[in-house]
Amino acid sequence: MNIYTIIIITTLVFSYLISLITEILNLKALRNELPEEFEGVYDAEAYRKSQEYTRVTTRFGFMTSTFSIILTLLFWFAGGFNYLDQIVRAWSLHPILNGLLYIGILIIVKSILSLPFSIYATFVIEERFGFNKTTPLTFITDLLKGLALSILLGGPLLAGVLAFFQYTGNMAWLYCWLATTLFTLFVQFIAPTWIMPLFNKFTPLEDGELKEAILFYARSVSFSLKNLFVMDGSKRSTKSNAFFTGFGKNKRIALFDTLIEKHTVKELVAVLAHEIGHYKKKHIIQGMIISVLHMGVMFFLLSVFISHKGLFEAFYMDNTSIYAGLIFFGMLYSPIELILSIFMQILSRKNEYQADRFAAQTTKTPESMIDALKKLSVANLSNLTPHPLYVFLNYSHPPMLERIKAIRQIRTS
Numbered sequence: 001m002n003i004y005t006i007i008i009i010t011t012l013v014f015s016y017l018i019s020l021i022t023e024i025l026n027l028k029a030l031r032n033e034l035p036e037e038f039e040g041v042y043d044a045e046a047y048r049k050s051q052e053y054t055r056v057t058t059r060f061g062f063m064t065s066t067f068s069i070i071l072t073l074l075f076w077f078a079g080g081f082n083y084l085d086q087i088v089r090a091w092s093l094h095p096i097l098n099g100l101l102y103i104g105i106l107i108i109v110k111s112i113l114s115l116p117f118s119i120y121a122t123f124v125i126e127e128r129f130g131f132n133k134t135t136p137l138t139f140i141t142d143l144l145k146g147l148a149l150s151i152l153l154g155g156p157l158l159a160g161v162l163a164f165f166q167y168t169g170n171m172a173w174l175y176c177w178l179a180t181t182l183f184t185l186f187v188q189f190i191a192p193t194w195i196m197p198l199f200n201k202f203t204p205l206e207d208g209e210l211k212e213a214i215l216f217y218a219r220s221v222s223f224s225l226k227n228l229f230v231m232d233g234s235k236r237s238t239k240s241n242a243f244f245t246g247f248g249k250n251k252r253i254a255l256f257d258t259l260i261e262k263h264t265v266k267e268l269v270a271v272l273a274h275e276i277g278h279y280k281k282k283h284i285i286q287g288m289i290i291s292v293l294h295m296g297v298m299f300f301l302l303s304v305f306i307s308h309k310g311l312f313e314a315f316y317m318d319n320t321s322i323y324a325g326l327i328f329f330g331m332l333y334s335p336i337e338l339i340l341s342i343f344m345q346i347l348s349r350k351n352e353y354q355a356d357r358f359a360a361q362t363t364k365t366p367e368s369m370i371d372a373l374k375k376l377s378v379a380n381l382s383n384l385t386p387h388p389l390y391v392f393l394n395y396s397h398p399p400m401l402e403r404i405k406a407i408r409q410i411r412t413s
């Protein structure tokens with residue numbers, strides 16, 4: 001056992017245990033009595049159902065992560081990484097092609113193994129709680145489209161990274177950083193017009209009371225809103241949402257059809273104001289800058305560790321290679337990722353408060369935002385009383401009750 005084995009195993013087991021413990025705490029924090037704030041919004045039966053949903057999804061998450069850690073350790077200690085490498089090497093192809101196949105096969109095997117879990121989640125759990133609208137046909141075409149996209153977009157990017165490390169020596173990490181940055185910007189730019197429509201139908205919001213109210217609001221905060229779409233979220237689930245994508249001229253806001261169905265015009269304007277708040281408060285740019293910097297650090301560290309013999313010994317490899325180094329570094333990097341993700345969640349929750357505040361102040365009707373949040377929690381069966389530690393580690397949005405409390409404290413004059 002060398003130092004790399006110890007670091008990676010410790011992280012794997014540690015993060016597994018942490019999530020297990022916080023999930024148990026989260027389940028213990030479930031209370032039978034409905035929080036006062038939600039009286040009249042939830043009836044007792046529906047509230048019980050929401051708690052059952054938390055229980056069922058938590059237990060399922062626990063099963064998935066147990067399966068995943070056992071499988072990873074088995075594959076690792078049975079020498080699976082080396083075994084696959086020997087097979088791929090026997091084909092004696094170009095090293096870059098070897099790399100694409102090696103990583104491609106690992107990803108495909110992993111996806112096949114996780115397929116039963118995602119089928120169960122969609123067609124058994126979501127179905128049982130009345131969320132599921134996905135037909136088997138949609139499920140299968142989603143899978144195939146996802147696969148085609150990963151090959152078309154991910155393939156060339158991966159080939160580029162492998163080639164830079166193969167041919168450009170010490171500066172490889174810098175080229176990789178530049179290339180992935182350009183690539184991410186490109187994908188984010190084309191996503192709203194080329195990628196997302198592959199999965200959903202986006203129709204411009206039709207003229208009427210809602211559109212007028214939204215445009216009136218957008219003008220009041222000088223936000224040029226040209227691309228306002230309704231997305232057929234109901235194709236997959238009854239859950240509702242709204243989001244902001246793209247940037248520059250391509251930026252657009254999409255409201256789920258399931259959202260429009262359940263909310264009043266005032267509430268919808270509030271939801272939209274929240275999304276515009278993210279843009280106005282520069283959260284979108286902030287997210288992009290952080291992820292670009294993060295990629296730089298990651299590629300630099302990758303360049304430091306990718307040639308360390310010990311890393312390959314830890315995985316029982318007969319040969320060193322850039323592609324296998326990439327996978328092993330990914331595992332070695334996970335403790336840093338774990339810590340980083342906690343900071344990202346803290347930042348994200350702070351941004352959510354800001355966007356709520358922006359919405360409450362600019363619409364001047366904080367009550368509409370609160371009503372919208374309440375309806376959203378009921379429609380999505382959100383856990384109203386998550387454990388603080390669970391929130392701290394996993395929540396990108398503050399719990400509903402805390403958001404509502406914060407909005408109530410905002411003065412709007």
Ligand SMILES: [Zn+2]
Pocket residue numbers: 274275278352355
């Ligand atoms: Zn938000």
